[in-house]
Amino acid sequence: MKEESKQGAFVLEARNLSVAFRDGKRAVEAVSNISFTVGQGETAALVGESGSGKSVTSLSILRLVERSGGVVSGNLFFHSPKHGAVDLLRQSEATMRSIRGNEIAMIFQEPMTSLNPVLTVGYQVSEALRVHKRVAPSEAKREALELLNRVRIPDPKRRFDDYPRQFSGGMRQRVMIAMALACRPKLLIADEPTTALDVTTQAGILDLIRGLQEEMNMSVLFISHDLGVVSEIADRVLVMYSGKIVENAPIRSVFFAPAHPYTSGLLHSMPATAASFGKGVPLRAIPGSVPPPGTALEGCAFASRCEFSTAACETASPRLERRIPGSSSESACHRAAELNGALASSLPWVEADDAASVRTA
Numbered sequence: 001m002k003e004e005s006k007q008g009a010f011v012l013e014a015r016n017l018s019v020a021f022r023d024g025k026r027a028v029e030a031v032s033n034i035s036f037t038v039g040q041g042e043t044a045a046l047v048g049e050s051g052s053g054k055s056v057t058s059l060s061i062l063r064l065v066e067r068s069g070g071v072v073s074g075n076l077f078f079h080s081p082k083h084g085a086v087d088l089l090r091q092s093e094a095t096m097r098s099i100r101g102n103e104i105a106m107i108f109q110e111p112m113t114s115l116n117p118v119l120t121v122g123y124q125v126s127e128a129l130r131v132h133k134r135v136a137p138s139e140a141k142r143e144a145l146e147l148l149n150r151v152r153i154p155d156p157k158r159r160f161d162d163y164p165r166q167f168s169g170g171m172r173q174r175v176m177i178a179m180a181l182a183c184r185p186k187l188l189i190a191d192e193p194t195t196a197l198d199v200t201t202q203a204g205i206l207d208l209i210r211g212l213q214e215e216m217n218m219s220v221l222f223i224s225h226d227l228g229v230v231s232e233i234a235d236r237v238l239v240m241y242s243g244k245i246v247e248n249a250p251i252r253s254v255f256f257a258p259a260h261p262y263t264s265g266l267l268h269s270m271p272a273t274a275a276s277f278g279k280g281v282p283l284r285a286i287p288g289s290v291p292p293p294g295t296a297l298e299g300c301a302f303a304s305r306c307e308f309s310t311a312a313c314e315t316a317s318p319r320l321e322r323r324i325p326g327s328s329s330e331s332a333c334h335r336a337a338e339l340n341g342a343l344a345s346s347l348p349w350v351e352a353d354d355a356a357s358v359r360t361a
């Protein structure tokens, strides 16, 4: 687990970002008024259950969500090496084309939808280089082979002319990473890049992203529902619930001093954590499910599933802010300050002094 969040200039800043989809006559919000930043060289992880709005958030950054009918509002400031500080939501399609793939690259949730089945792997990686870097075909092939080697495709020369179906899932995912990194992006968005893979391949891919990130001083927005995976790679965690960010905290604080009951619920329901801490503690699933998008709620969206909710939680929607004295964690829970000790001490791996020391670190 990394020690602390890297501070410094933001590469990306989302301000009051909302995304809505049409459902018949009504607009249904999938992402509601979220604000967050990704710093230079920082890995920020977006975590949350299925349907919480993680992919919609990442697709809106590349302005791809409009293509499937989404309406995006707010600001998405990006420090573009070529265009300077820009609001991605207010750029022309031509500018977006020069940013996508060059300055912001994405590894999508399903590799097969992003690789063309009728073109060879080598051709696709070289094409990424030819299109974005405008290099000659022979140079593109040389660089593509080097990239495939970097992402540890065995014997890349021999595999260069193979088709995606001849590759295993883990290898296809590595090809996707090679394509995403071809142009040395400033920001890499990785949407569940390891979810479909076995744990060994998963560990290899995480290693690879981490190594390349450090080498290129790239910023990463890493999306996952798995806090175990996130603990391996993130500096900071953004916990999403029902289209909102409910906690924004450095990685150690999330594990040793969670500031939202939903975060501690996710930690308790995580098999990898229970196993890796070897305490034989039974897993506890969070009762109930995420309210469907568009559910009209006055209070906290998590209240109906939260063992700590009070009458106030049903009526007033809590803002994401610093609520715990001495902690940099932001929480969208009315009771964050009073629950802080209890949430931490219920975690099997937290010793008595841990929560206090993480808070004051």
Ligand SMILES: Nc1ncnc2c1ncn2[C@@H]1O[C@H](COP(=O)(O)OP(=O)(O)OP(=O)(O)O)[C@@H](O)[C@H]1O
Residues within 6 Å of the ligand: 021, 022, 030, 048, 049, 050, 051, 052, 053, 054, 055, 056, 057, 068, 069, 070, 109, 225, 293
């Ligand atoms: N094109 C679309 N049209 C209508 N609704 C959509 C569209 N894309 C996503 N949604 C809705 O937005 C919500 C958030 O979806 P999203 O894909 O961001 O979830 P997620 O957090 O990435 O989940 P998962 O972990 O399963 O990938 C869901 O309720 C989904 O049904």
Ligand SMILES: [Mg+2]
Residues within 6 Å of the ligand: 054, 055, 056, 109, 191
């Ligand atoms: Mg998703």
